[in-house]
Amino acid sequence: MNLEAVIVGAIVGFAVAWLVRRWLAAARRRKEGGCAGDCGCATKLKPKK
Amino acid sequence: MSTPDAGLLVALVGNPNTGKSTLFNALTGLRQRVGNYPGVTVARKSGTCDLGDGQKVELVDLPGLYSLAAASPDEQVVIDALSGNIAGDRRPDAVVLVVDSTNLLRNLFLASQVAELGRPVVIVLNQADVAKEQGLRIDTELLSRRLGGVPVVMSSAWKGEGILDVRRAIASAVANQTPMKRVAWPTNIAAALTDVATAAAADTGKPVTEAEGQRLLFDTNPSTADRLGWTLAQRDKTLRSARDRVRNSGYNPMAAEPLVHYAHLRIILEGVVTEGAGKAGRSAAVDRLLLHRFLGPVLFLGIMLGFFGSVFWLAKFPMAWIQSGVDWTKTIVAPPLDAYPMLQSLLADGIIGGVGAFLVFLPQILILFLFIGILEDSGYMARAAFIMDRLFSWCGLNGKSFVPLLSGFACAIPSLLSTRTIEDPKARLATAFVVPFMSCSARFPIYALMCAAFIGPLYGPGWESVVMVGMHCVGLFFAVPTAFVLTRLVLKVKPQPFVLELPRYQMPKPRDVLWRMWQNAAEFVSKAGTVIFAITIIVWALSYFPRDASVAERIKASNPTAAEEVVKAKTQAAYVEQSYMGRFGKAVQPVFDPLGFDWKITVGVLASFPAREVIVSTLGVTYSVGEGAKADSQHLRKAMQDAKWSEGPRAGSPIFSLAAVLALMVFFALCSQCGPTIATLAQETGGWKWAAGSFVYMTALAWLAGTAVYQVVIRLT
Numbered sequence: 024m025n026l027e028a029v030i031v032g033a034i035v036g037f038a039v040a041w042l043v044r045r046w047l048a049a050a051r052r053r054k055e056g057g058c059a060g061d062c063g064c065a066t067k068l069k070p071k072k
Numbered sequence: 073m074s075t076p077d078a079g080l081l082v083a084l085v086g087n088p089n090t091g092k093s094t095l096f097n098a099l100t101g102l103r104q105r106v107g108n109y110p111g112v113t114v115a116r117k118s119g120t121c122d123l124g125d126g127q128k129v130e131l132v133d134l135p136g137l138y139s140l141a142a143a144s145p146d147e148q149v150v151i152d153a154l155s156g157n158i159a160g161d162r163r164p165d166a167v168v169l170v171v172d173s174t175n176l177l178r179n180l181f182l183a184s185q186v187a188e189l190g191r192p193v194v195i196v197l198n199q200a201d202v203a204k205e206q207g208l209r210i211d212t213e214l215l216s217r218r219l220g221g222v223p224v225v226m227s228s229a230w231k232g233e234g235i236l237d238v239r240r241a242i243a244s245a246v247a248n249q250t251p252m253k254r255v256a257w258p259t260n261i262a263a264a265l266t267d268v269a270t271a272a273a274a275d276t277g278k279p280v281t282e283a284e285g286q287r288l289l290f291d292t293n294p295s296t297a298d299r300l301g302w303t304l305a306q307r308d309k310t311l312r313s314a315r316d317r318v319r320n321s322g323y324n325p326m327a328a329e330p331l332v333h334y335a336h337l338r339i340i341l342e343g344v345v346t347e348g349a350g351k352a353g354r355s356a357a358v359d360r361l362l363l364h365r366f367l368g369p370v371l372f373l374g375i376m377l378g379f380f381g382s383v384f385w386l387a388k389f390p391m392a393w394i395q396s397g398v399d400w401t402k403t404i405v406a407p408p409l410d411a412y413p414m415l416q417s418l419l420a421d422g423i424i425g426g427v428g429a430f431l432v433f434l435p436q437i438l439i440l441f442l443f444i445g446i447l448e449d450s451g452y453m454a455r456a457a458f459i460m461d462r463l464f465s466w467c468g469l470n471g472k473s474f475v476p477l478l479s480g481f482a483c484a485i486p487s488l489l490s491t492r493t494i495e496d497p498k499a500r501l502a503t504a505f506v507v508p509f510m511s512c513s514a515r516f517p518i519y520a521l522m523c524a525a526f527i528g529p530l531y532g533p534g535w536e537s538v539v540m541v542g543m544h545c546v547g548l549f550f551a552v553p554t555a556f557v558l559t560r561l562v563l564k565v566k567p568q569p570f571v572l573e574l575p576r577y578q579m580p581k582p583r584d585v586l587w588r589m590w591q592n593a594a595e596f597v598s599k600a601g602t603v604i605f606a607i608t609i610i611v612w613a614l615s616y617f618p619r620d621a622s623v624a625e626r627i628k629a630s631n632p633t634a635a636e637e638v639v640k641a642k643t644q645a646a647y648v649e650q651s652y653m654g655r656f657g658k659a660v661q662p663v664f665d666p667l668g669f670d671w672k673i674t675v676g677v678l679a680s681f682p683a684r685e686v687i688v689s690t691l692g693v694t695y696s697v698g699e700g701a702k703a704d705s706q707h708l709r710k711a712m713q714d715a716k717w718s719e720g721p722r723a724g725s726p727i728f729s730l731a732a733v734l735a736l737m738v739f740f741a742l743c744s745q746c747g748p749t750i751a752t753l754a755q756e757t758g759g760w761k762w763a764a765g766s767f768v769y770m771t772a773l774a775w776l777a778g779t780a781v782y783q784v785v786i787r788l789t
Contacts, residue, residue, distance in 0.1 A: 027412045027414055027415050028414065030415060031414050031415055031418055031613075034418065034609060035609055035610065035613045038605075038606040038607075038609035038610055039606075039610060041606050042603070042606045042607070042610070045603070046747075049748065049751075050751075
């Protein structure tokens with residue numbers, strides 16, 4: 024496997040992993056009662072413990 | 073950020089539209105923190121307020137409310153915060169009551185209720201400039217004396233006047249701990265209050281304050297009793313006999329509290345306000361025109377047309393500059409990577425092409441939120457709600473549905489959360505169900521792309537704003553009958569009166585408008601650099617792989633005499649078609665064929681189900697894979713304008729015909745394409761039933777409406 028394929032594979036792999044991690048975090052926030060949207064609203068923040 | 077001294081906490085309380093948040097901004101500057109109250113989705117906004125001489129306090133801006141009789145979660149938060157009943161929050165050391173100077177009697181009712189909590193109070197008579205303009209003179213010293221010596225200061229937070237006096241007054245209240253003069257309850261009511269507080273304390277084993285006793289006696293909402301743990305069985309008899317006692321003294325138990333408070337306030341305000349000659353009624357004169365039964369909606373439509381027309385016109389040049397910047401970046405990045413075609417395609421076609429296609433709409437987003445800010449701050453948005461009220465009351469929605477529906481034009485998620493202010497659960501459910509129909513700002517880029525690429529060039533720039541307004545109305549057009557069926561036939565919601573306070577017209581404050589515009593632009597750019605960036609890379613990979621070398625050989629062999637450029641273009645097209653994305657798009661395309669979508673549009677539509685704005689970057693990638701650095705200015709638009717059907721009965725005709733463009737916009741106006749919205753709807757309705765119903769209903773409706781538009785328009789053109 025050449026270096027070009029490794030770099031491209033790493034970039035694509037990183038993008039997939041980042042999106043999956045983000046969606047899992049959003050699901051967790053929703054479970055805690057917060058807003059999991061991408062709207063930038065204040066309610067996106069986690070509720071105070 | 074500096075931190076407050078000695079942990080002093082000061083709460084800012086007031087009626088809506090008194091300039092409370094403007095005063096909060098003036099007192100705290102940009103030293104603010106935004107969070108949530110635990111367990112509820114009500115924002116907790118706090119900041120550090122410098123009182124002078126190095127003394128600092130934490131100032132918390134509580135939600136606006138008219139009285140302490142809690143009906144909604146945000147009103148309950150105010151009561152809990154003032155009583156020190158919020159976990160992790162202290163009881164405030166002082167309360168700043170923000171009062172509209174032009175309406176002292178009504179605004180001081182809340183102040184009079186807060187006085188019952190026994191906390192030190194500062195009265196800020198805000199909007200002093202408007203009172204002066206109306207010829208009102210207020211004797212603050214006399215009012216302060218009558219209120220028991222609490223500081224009373226005048227300010228005009230909007231103009232930044234009197235802010236130093238407010239700081240000094242807070243310092244004085246914190247130091248002197250002077251409570252406001254409390255109302256004198258008639259003997260029978262006082263006795264009833266004592267009975268209720270004593271019985272509640274005895275039944276629950278917890279101390280019950282006089283203020284809590286008043287909430288227990290006067291409120292129909294059982295939130296205070298629930299919090300104390302005073303069960304219905306325990307309280308029913310006590311409350312019944314206490315309310316009978318109030319009734320026997322000549323008061324309706326449900327009206328006794330305001331009657332006694334207003335009588336108390338009328339005595340206090342005697343001689344405090346004197347009226348001189350002023351320019352009262354200017355807002356009323358403007359409202360006679362803007363809220364006219366027939367002229368009002370016509371002017372509203374005209375304002376909206378001008379609004380969207382200006383967005384297109386003003387954004388034209390900055391958009392061209394950004395597009396040039398994107399193209400220039402491609403020409404810099406691509407050539408050094410000629411030896412690495414895969415990496416070159418990822419950077420030039422995927423990342424720069426996809427993210428650039430999205431970022432090019434930044435000027436339109438900036439101008440859109442600038443105008444929204446101006447309309448909100450000038451006071452016109454509330455008038456727009458009033459105009460729309462006639463339409464929505466017809467379809468049976470609760471009056472309080474307007475704020476969520478109106479804010480749904482920006483984003484559905486905070487709108488769904490704001491439905492919590494609606495007390496009737498059925499009305500709340502119906503409102504939440506129709507909120508996703510409102511045309512949120514994520515739909516804007518696809519409308520803008522289609523208008524700029526097809527509607528403007530074909531029919532002239534005026535039609536761009538007409539189509540834009542039309543697309544924003546499509547959602548409303550379907551939301552109204554949906555709400556009608558839901559409220560009247562399915563949920564059987566009882567109609568409730570709608571009370572809307574119209575704020576005074578005022579010149580928008582540039583700092584506030586620009587700040588909100590900046591926040592939205594930052595969100596847009598941040599999305600381009602995160603979610604859109606990541607999705608673009610994935611869409612590129614699916615459109616690029618697999619790359620079988622035999623494809624190029626086959627094309628070359630079947631076109632032995634063709635020029636090299638032609639062979640290369642045919643090879644690139646064949647690669648995209650046989651990519652994972654191409655195969656998937658072609659497999660699903662028959663479903664969208666009745667709407668006139670080819671496989672590339674189908675791919676864009678499918679990729680947009682998690683977030684609808686992804687279609688622009690997806691089209692940017694699928695129309696540029698293989699193009700590399702050759703992409704000229706406005707490449708995506710041109711590529712879409714040149715795209716033709718390659719096979720089937722439509723072979724040779726443009727893919728983006730007027731019928732397909734309109735069908736695509738109508739589909740996006742109605743389809744449920746936002747993962748977070750669906751999840752939030754499930755969260756707010758307590759399960760997946762309504763969320764799944766909304767997804768199926770909206771998507772089916774979008775398909776049917778898109779098909780109808782395509783089939784009708786294709787036959788007419």
